Amino acid sequence: MEDQVYRQLYDVENEHWWYAARKEILLRYLDVRLPLPPAARLLDVGCGTGAILESFSHRYEAFGTDTAPQAIAFCRERGLTRLYCGTLDTYPPSEPFDLITMLDMVEHVEDDEGLLRAGLGLLNDGGHVLIAVPAFPFLWSTIDEILHHKRRYTRGSLRRVVENAGFTVEHLTFFNCFLFPVAWVKRIAARATGGGEAHDLDIPPRPLNAALRGVFRAERRILTRWSLPIGLSLLCLARKGGRA
Secondary structure (H helix, E strand, C coil), X not given: CCHHHHHHHHHHCCCCHHXXXXXXXXXXXXXXXXXXXXXXXXXXXXXXXXXXXXXXXXXXXXXXXXXXXXXXXXXXXXXXXXXXXXXXXXXXXXXXXXXXXXXXXXXXXXXXXXXXXXXXXXXXXXXXXXXXXXXXXXXXXXXXXXXXCCCXXXXXXXXXXXXXXXXXXXXXXXXXXXXXHHHHXXXXXXXHHCCCCCCCCCCCCHHHHHHHHHHHHCHHHHCCCCCEXXXXXXXXXXXXXXXX
């Protein structure tokens, strides 16, 4: 990502409707789908500026890794210390992890399958990976370019990468479903007019920000029980090894 994006992320992650609601959704999802003990070891790969890693650290023995020194510096500003700056295949030897999270970062790397294989080697037998990625190549926009994405995924393409890396998919769903029509119309309009889109990192006016957060966070109860048929993102929970 561009250097200035890290500062903006750090400033908005706890208030921006998308980041705040996503954090609530993911924490509840793990509480229900994969309840882990407080002593569980978690590694957040691509931890960025550390907003969700900070929440994980209140629940688990949580570690973070990112390839960007700027991201690690912002994590330290949050008081986080269990950090590593580098690629996953050079992660220092350690006890295996119970859960690895890769939240909106797999789309940033050229070799997504290789990244997942590296994660597989750091997990306990039966350990899990939780992956969130942007959905649908046809939704590609200037925001993907600003964030240096390599691709967007379909259900099929994400499942293939995860399974080829040696994982067994336990749950695969779209999320950010309710706002999908709005985003689709915005992208069509931008292409038709040849204009760009508003920067998704800008916090909308307070009433709109609260409304969007409420709509998105409503999915937190749905995803613990069912799979959504469409959405702006995909969420995958997968286990190391075959089915029991």
